[in-house]
Amino acid sequence: MPVMDGKYWGEIKNGALFAAVLLLSSCTKIGDYAEDRADRAAYGNIAGAQSKAMGAAEPFSIGGADDALVQRLMATERKLETAEVLSLADTLAIAMANSRSYQTRKETLYIEALNLSETQKDFNWNYSASADVSTEYTTLEDGTAETFGDNGIDTTIKAGVTRTLATGAKVSLGFTQNVFSYFTNPDSSDANNALSLNIVQPLLNGFGPLVTKEPLRQAERDMVYAVREFKRYQQDFVIDIASLYYSTLQARDQLINQRNSFESAVLNRKQTESYAKAGRIADFQAAEAMQSELNAADRWSLAQSNYDSAIDDFRYALGLPIELNVVPDTNELARLEMKGLIEVEVDFEEALVSALSNRLDLINLREQVQDKQRKVEIRRRNFLPNLDVSYSVTKNLDTRDNSTVHDDVAQNLGVGLELPLDWTEKRNAYRIAQISLDREVRALSEEEDDIRRTVRDLWRKLERNRSVYKNRLLSVELSTRRVENTQLLLKQGKALTRDLLEAEDDLLSSKNEATAALVDYTINRLRFWNAIERFEIDPKGMWYEQSDPEKAVAAPQR
Template sequence: MFMLKSISNSIFSMCLFGLALFSVSCTKIGNYAQTRADKAAYGNIMASQQLGLGVAEPFTISDEDQHELRALLELDRNAPEPELLSLSDALAIALANSRSYQSRKETLFLVALGLTEVQKDFNLNFNGAAFAGTSYTTFDDGTAESFGDTGVDAGYAVGAKKVLATGANVSLGFSQNVFRYFTSPDAADETSSVGFGIVQPLLRGFGPLVTKEPLRQAERDMIYAVRDFKRYQQDFVIDTTAQFYSVLRTRDQLINEQKNYESTIANREQTESYAKAGRIADFQAAQALQSELNAADRWALSRSSYQQALDDLRYALGLPIELNVEPDPAELTNLVHRGLVELDITLAVSLESAASNRLDLINQREKVEDRERKLEIQRRDFLPDLDVSYTVDKNFSSDTDVEQNLGVGLDLPFDWTERRNAYRRAQISLERQIRNVEESEDDVTRTVRDLWRKLERNRSVYKNRLLSVKLAGRQVESTTLLLQQGKALTRDLLDAQNELLSSENSATVTLVDYTINRLRFWNAIERFKIDPKGMWYEEDDEEPVATP
């Protein structure tokens, strides 16, 4: 009993060891496969960036370089004071951690990974196989052979295939078979052979235009995907910037409502004292109280709106919703300090730049070339199949030296329904793509002109808001003097101060709108440049700037 238990434990230990060894082997194979796949996909992306953008840019779907994010996640979430995020930090975190941005990067990576499969079909592909077996026979008289009595049949084969640019399929192979009898080793039989074959189409399917079309189209689709991702990346940076400033504007509105509420409290207290002294009617004190209650409601609503805006920003950046981080108010101060950045370009030059440089327009125009090429391929598809083939085989166990075969095959397509329909579809596809280009060009022109008008309107409104700030400042000064002379109420001064604050906030809002519209304008004419962490370049800046 003890011996059986020991054997059982030994077998169990061996099984565990085998499973562990198998797990380690699978892990190593998986790591090797990931490394090879990443290298091939990243290579395709870099090559397509060079062709489609003129420069290869850093790209990765890994999360190894997320220093800003790790530092934030280590913060005390119960800290009384929030961690302030600069615009540059927010953009870096968004590019490193945003879920939507990460998904878009993975989409581009998967396109590059798919390209490797098409490239494989046009490379020299090797293949190999092996087999071994024996038989078990039961006779009619009830007797039977044991496995192996009839011998063991084993063999292997290796080969290589390649598709040439002319459309030819070339193959080379070697095989060896061994049949060995256990009961009579001297009677073993062994055969080996080598073969070569080529099939070359002469009409339908001939030439690189047809043969290399799958690879050509896959490579062009990769370039299109790189350009589309670049446009998405630029839009993403602008949208994140707009959301960042929107939170700060909501904060300013909250501060304004708080100050207004505090002013209504002071006004109500002063009004009640005047009513008790009989200097004013009681209904005026009731009006002051009602004004205070309304201000309290607006302040509560502003607090809720600001917290919601913070949650939305954290969600967009991919941060935990409860993480105590907020945009740095100094970013608005820096924006105001810089003021309006005038455009150094005319509308005519802008439209020309957009028409020539927009990546999406370039894609649309090159897709017309794709449709024209496919139409020509479909036109050639009406040709009959005329193939010439040649094979040569050498069996080393035979007295025959070499066996060669040369042949010609002709296939006449009497039913052209599928080919006819495919040709017509290719014609319609080309016509549609030409219309798509025209529509896209008009849409880009419309967008550029609209943004130009918005910028002009923003500039005009901003100048008016600055004038309002000056007028409100003078009103505060005059009301202060009147209050000192007893010719004005405290409420009058508070109203004047609120008007000044409101004018300043309105000017800031207009400046933010102008800034975002300016970034969208540069992007619309393909002159918006960003670095790997999302910071953008102004046209007259040598270095990326954190604020526009």
């Protein structure tokens, strides 16, 4: 017996293990199926909203980064011996494919689309099914149990389908069957075996598509709003990444300049000390040179810290490991200087009209005013009495005679009237809807003024950046001449090394300021196009500035 028990126990464990594996496999397949169906619903809703909002669907996915460069970088050892140099185009593509914040915004839009699918379900045919197994018994005085009902067991299945129509009618079709009685005692009669149809149609309050389809209508419009908001976010995101890219390069230039300044300060201090020992200059000038060297060392240290922080921020924004040795391409600044000031070929009035007409966030606000107006009308109709007409038909199936089926059909037609004697909640809801409409109108007006202010401010910034850049270029030219003249005077003994170093510092400062003005102009130019809704991007982050569609300025290609 012990051996037999062990054998049986082993068979039980093997059977349980097989059942667990089978169950887990089934759950995995169901999960994969559910994921696929959810993706189809969400991506379909997003594509539909994109077509309504912008005239065409655009590629969208919340899947993992499929960019080849991202995959290669993430698979690389984090500490590269040679730094990976990223062009501006590569940086934009990596950011679009790998940024954590960008991924979060994509997932937010995806969830919005999933929520819409739940609302859509309420206005489609909804199917349901259930099964109940129960038994009823009581314990007698002698301790025995007495069961009730046919064979002591009641097994019932129910199936149904419901739908809300555009007129406000609610239609439901249901079927109930006592399965256990049907197979074990077919001669018995069971009133639970029935097929039923129910229709309830409101005639006053709740009648018509304006009221009935409002939840679906609003959910679909919210989806369109979310798509427009995401589009604006994409455009701002690309500009922010470009700004971060150039600011990182500026931090590197400042580091190089401060290092050169320190090296020059060291040479100046040594030369000044030798002149002081020879009695050619006073000792206090040597002390000044030493102080200048110390200050230059501090500035170099600060520039190094700023650049290190800028590199960390750069990698963090791209979603890359902080210690991964990737840096922006220094040639991008040279390319920017070669292009110079790209003129904004649009006048101010045209820009303002474009902003007020085409801004996606402004279009959202205008349509949201329409939403509030519709809500006021719906709340007004809510004061109507509830007058509903209903019709139901139930077909009871009698299976006592196997050769003949007798049908009992019960029909009911009714009219219900409910007068709204207590209007407190409806009155308050109506008044709140009116106030919400007023607020939305004010918000629209405020946003229009804010857009006007933004466009005017960016227009002034571009003018100022343009002026500063031209002045800095002139300053570079003058500083260059000063350096050349000071070098000649130094050879003639009519100037000190300190004079030459000051001239070189001014030259470097002028170059830095010219580069900063050019970068500021470039970023403000992009923000200006975005402010008037003439800034287009592709899935890789390439941008197009639409002063004229035939003269669009494109970002660098990969």
